[in-house]
Amino acid sequence: MRAEAPPTGAAEEGELVRGWLRGTVGGLPAVYWYLWAGLLINRVGGFAVLYLSLYLTAERGAGSALAGLVVGTYGIGGVAGTLAGGVLTDRWGRRATLLAAHLACSAVLVALAVSSPLPVIAGLCLLLGLTQAMPGPAFVAAITDTVPAGHRLRAFNLQFWAFNLGTAGASLLAGLLARWSYLGLFLIDAASTLVTALLIAWKVPETLGGAGRSGPATxxxxxxxxxxxxxxxxxxxxxxxxxxxxxxxxxxxxxxxxxxxxxxxxxxxxxxxxxxxxxxxxxxxxxxxxxxxxxxxxxxxxxxxxxxxxxxxxxxxxxxxxxxxxxxxxxxxxxxxxxxxxxxxxxxxxxxxxxxxxxxxxxxxxxxxxxxxxxxxxxxxxxxxxxxxxxxxxxxxxxxxxxxxxxxxxxxxxxxxxxxxx
Missing domain, CATH: 1.20.1250.20 (MFS general substrate transporter like domains)
Structure with a gap:
């Protein structure tokens, strides 16, 4: 018995949906999607910083003013990490910078989970800001290297969407995990960062051209x-x-x-x-x-x-x-x-x-x-x-x-x- 053809209206609607999907996500190279997935995983798992101030006051006995100062070192590290990430992206390459930053960040999060002295935590917060800011320039440079100019507008739009989707997911997960365990909060964040590093190591090649690897850019x-x-x-x-x-x-x-x-x-x-x-x-x-x-x-x-x-x-x-x-x-x-x-x-x-x-x-x-x-x-x-x-x-x-x-x-x-x- 022959299956009936779908109504014309349903067929047209299906074609419209497929056309929208092609226009939204089609034509982008596989390397881009691995970078996109790494960014999304990292954002969904990046919830430890959302609860740093509460962790310091509830678990480490810091007052509000002191907690604010300690968390402020994260911002200082972020400025330094952005600049360092930009320079290293051009010197070492995109892939090397992404791997180094994510592996170092994972280690810093584990250290934060088990550290008690506030001066040590302040130093680790600075390093956390540095290592979490470093991948930003490398991610965008790798996307620019990989995606043809005619498709970059869509690629960056999807990147912005993934960033916000991941941030929303992190906010929801952070509230649940903080009620369970601050130690688990840091360790799961470290694990998601490590997963991103492994994905990059497995699937993302170096996208900087051969001339760029021969020495510093003029x-x-x-x-x-x-x-x-x-x-x-x-x-x-x-x-x-x-x-x-x-x-x-x-x-x-x-x-x-x-x-x-x-x-x-x-x-x-x-x-x-x-x-x-x-x-x-x-x-x-x-x-x-x-x-x-x-x-x-x-x-x-x-x-x-x-x-x-x-x-x-x-x-x-x-x-x-x-x-x-x-x-x-x-x-x-x-x-x-x-x-x-x-x-x-x-x-x-x-x-x-x-x-x-x-x-x-x-x-x-x-x-x-x-x-x-x-x-x-x-x-x-x-x-x-x-x-x-x-x-x-x-x-x-x-x-x-x-x-x-x-x-x-x-x-x-x-x-x-x-x-x-x-």
């Missing part, structure tokens, strides 16, 4: 710091990061001032994470074929609109609406930001360029609370009008800087596609 960090077009782009990324940092530093204070508790802020952050996880995969279809400077300008306008809502927000629904708007702006910005960074960086300096680019985020996390707290205290709800104005200025500057970036990319020599070394 010019080194001096070339990066003399690149005005790139530094202008980093400056604009810093403005975006300053806006994004408001959401986890100043927004909770504003909500508290409006009589909303931690549970309400938890709903706001959960909404942002859910929107990214559910909607980020559709972003490439929306922005594909459009000029990156215009997409970034639009993203800044959307983010500014979200913060403008806070000038009149005094209830949870208003804060949720604002969060939905600024999250969409951030979702639009992530793929073109990474793509522009990969286009502007010379192949032999990709690690260093990534390191300087990534420094805009810790810089924003330091500047945003200081300026934002003072602004909220001085202007009240008017602070959000200032934040929205910064977003509009950033949008205008993206449109002004975009043509020079486009010319730079168009005039750059186009080398033959690189093949990863065996």
């Amino acid at each position: 010019g080194g960090m001096r070339t990066v710091l003399a690149d005005r077009i790139f530094l202008a782009f980093v400056g604009l990324t810093l403005l975006q990061a300053l806006l994004s940092s408001q959401t986890n530093t100043i927004v909770p204070l504003a909500m508290h001032g409006d009589g909303l508790g931690p549970g309400a802020y938890g709903l706001v952050t959960a909404l942002g994470g859910a929107l990214i996880v559910l909607g980020q995969l559709f972003v490439p279809k929306v922005i594909d074929g459009r000029r990156k400077d215009r997409v970034l300008a639009l993203s800044m306008v959307v983010m500014a609109a979200g913060f403008a809502v806070l000038t009149v927000a005094d209830s949870l629904p208003a804060y949720l609406a604002a969060a939905a708007v600024w999250t969409v702006g951030g979702m639009l910005a992530a793929p073109p930001n990474a793509a522009i960074n990969s286009e502007l960086a010379p192949p032999l300096l990709r690690g260093r360029y990534q390191a300087v680019f990534y420094l805009s985020f810790p810089a924003a996390s330091f500047v945003a609370p200081a300026l934002g707290g003072a602004g909220l205290e001085a202007f009240g709800a008017g602070h959000w009008a200032v934040v929205a104005a910064v977003g509009m200025v950033a949008a205008a500057l993206h449109l002004a800087a975009g043509p020079a970036r486009e010319r730079r990319v168009a005039e750059a020599p186009r080398p033959a596609p690189e093949r990863p070394a065996a």
